Amino acid sequence: MVRVLTLSGESNSCIIPATDSDIISVNLAGDTIVVLNSLTAVTDLLENNRSAIYSERPPFPMLNDLVGAHWNIGFMRYGPKWKEHRRVFMKQFQPSEVLLHRPKELEAARVLLRLLLDSPHKYERHMRHMSGMIMLSTAYGIDILPENDPYVEISEKALQAIVAATYRGSYLVDSLPILKYVPEFFPGAGFKKQAREWFSVVDAMPDVPYDFVKKARVSFRIHDQLPTTLTENLNSITAGRWHGSVVDRTVSALETLILAMTIYPEVQRKAQAAIDEVVGRDRLPDFGDNIPYIDAVVHEILRWRPVIPLAIPHAVMEDDIYKGYHIPAGSVVVGNAWAILHDETTYGPDTDQFIPERWLTVDGKINEEMPDSSPAFGFGRRICPGRDMAQWSVWISAASILSVFNITKSLDKKGMPIEPSGEYTSGMLCYPLPHECDIIPRSSAAEEMIRRAQLA
Numbered sequence: 001m002v003r004v005l006t007l008s009g010e011s012n013s014c015i016i017p018a019t020d021s022d023i024i025s026v027n028l029a030g031d032t033i034v035v036l037n038s039l040t041a042v043t044d045l046l047e048n049n050r051s052a053i054y055s056e057r058p059p060f061p062m063l064n065d066l067v068g069a070h071w072n073i074g075f076m077r078y079g080p081k082w083k084e085h086r087r088v089f090m091k092q093f094q095p096s097e098v099l100l101h102r103p104k105e106l107e108a109a110r111v112l113l114r115l116l117l118d119s120p121h122k123y124e125r126h127m128r129h130m131s132g133m134i135m136l137s138t139a140y141g142i143d144i145l146p147e148n149d150p151y152v153e154i155s156e157k158a159l160q161a162i163v164a165a166t167y168r169g170s171y172l173v174d175s176l177p178i179l180k181y182v183p184e185f186f187p188g189a190g191f192k193k194q195a196r197e198w199f200s201v202v203d204a205m206p207d208v209p210y211d212f213v214k215k216a217r218v219s220f221r222i223h224d225q226l227p228t229t230l231t232e233n234l235n236s237i238t239a240g241r242w243h244g245s246v247v248d249r250t251v252s253a254l255e256t257l258i259l260a261m262t263i264y265p266e267v268q269r270k271a272q273a274a275i276d277e278v279v280g281r282d283r284l285p286d287f288g289d290n291i292p293y294i295d296a297v298v299h300e301i302l303r304w305r306p307v308i309p310l311a312i313p314h315a316v317m318e319d320d321i322y323k324g325y326h327i328p329a330g331s332v333v334v335g336n337a338w339a340i341l342h343d344e345t346t347y348g349p350d351t352d353q354f355i356p357e358r359w360l361t362v363d364g365k366i367n368e369e370m371p372d373s374s375p376a377f378g379f380g381r382r383i384c385p386g387r388d389m390a391q392w393s394v395w396i397s398a399a400s401i402l403s404v405f406n407i408t409k410s411l412d413k414k415g416m417p418i419e420p421s422g423e424y425t426s427g428m429l430c431y432p433l434p435h436e437c438d439i440i441p442r443s444s445a446a447e448e449m450i451r452r453a454q455l456a
């Protein structure tokens with residue numbers, strides 16, 4: 001039986017209460033928002049044969065029309081243009097292609113270690129640098145600067161604007177798309193000025209590195225791989241989108257790693273013991289190392305604090321009836337990844353705790369019978385096409401960091417440990433709020449190894 005909770009509100013915002021209902025339907029100012037809280041509801045509607053009508057995106061007039069993020073596949077309307085972009089993306093991320101990116105991912109993980117060694121308190125910036133390095137080198141063939149790289153800066157500015165403009169409901173134009181035509185000086189049209197400022201960076205984001213590559217005649221990997229029928233514009237757009245995804249989402253997952261290791265020292269010790277057993281203490285981990293405990297840590301990062309807790313909203317294209325419940329055409333349909341990944345009937349007890357063991361069998365192997373952490377990557381035809389690459393990026397970073405560093409709570413002036421708040425930013429995409437911690441080499445030999453790896 002599917003439990004449905006129906007709420008209605010007059011205003012543009014509504015707090016969705018904690019509930020054990022499979023579906024919550026909220027009626028807000030005439031818009032129906034359907035929140036799917038269980039794996040069954042998500043599978044039935046977004047993944048099985050109804051996925052053809054549940055793969056639309058709601059319109060994002062502020063983001064797509066005014067801020068200029070129309071090139072962004074993630075927010076594109078369902079249809080031939082999206083299908084073509086998606087096809088190109090899938091081709092780039094099929095397993096054989098993902099393997100080709102590994103040397104760059106390994107190099108980036110080792111650069112990250114050196115940056116953490118030199119300025120550990122800037123760990124967030126270093127993680128952004130690492131993610132930017134992977135994308136720009138694999139997609140465009142560009143090697144970025146160690147600090148203040150112009151391409152990474154453009155991308156960060158654009159991503160901040162995209163994240164802010166994605167808040168459906170913050171801008172009246174999202175509810176009343178006709179408002180996009182009012183002039184900027186019109187009372188209440190402040191959103192147009194904001195959109196104009198963001199437009200300059202967002203619109204430029206995919207093209208700036210692409211133009212550089214064309215001028216410099218550097219080999220352009222993705223370009224080389226694309227079928228000749230695709231336009232040059234599409235190549236640039238697709239590659240640009242890749243950059244965005246890598247930079248913002250994997251950074252959030254890596255920041256969660258640092259937070260979890262600060263709060264759960266015993267997990268950190270077990271992870272280090274598992275790495276030492278397979279890798280030893282005189283080399284750095286590689287993709288070929290089989291360390292199930294690190295696989296479990298990566299699953300737990302994605303499950304414990306999903307980067308996009310409510311996935312990206314889908315929309316339904318036709319009226320539908322699900323187990324007697326009417327879902328009108330045009331409803332916004334949200335797969336509640338947070339609720340699904342915290343469901344104790346699926347993932348075992350204490351789902352608000354960071355417990356990698358929940359993914360393992362008693363003899364320390366990954367439990368293949370357990371559903372994986374894939375709800376963190378969305379659902380159905382819109383599921384994240386970069387999930388394999390993302391998981392391996394987080395894996396090699398986690399294994400590398402834990403092999404050579406201890407992460408501990410910093411001490412205050414009285415010598416007392418500073419407790420991280422554990423809080424996250426709110427919004428479609430969530431990051432842990434910055435917290436103080438010490439990231440210190442496990443030994444002088446570890447430090448030596450980090451410096452040597454950089455020279456190799």
Ligand code: HEM
Nearest residue numbers: 073074245249250307308311312377378379382384386390
């Ligand atoms: C930890 C890292 C990542 C997480 C948690 C994540 C999560 C997600 C989620 C939840 C969605 C929405 C799915 C839906 O609508 O149901 C998505 C879409 C997408 N992701 Fe990721 N992602 C990550 C990394 C990446 C990477 C590395 C790439 C590319 C290399 C990528 C490319 C995309 C694209 C292109 C879409 C849009 C798909 C579409 O609308 O058809 N993501 N991702």
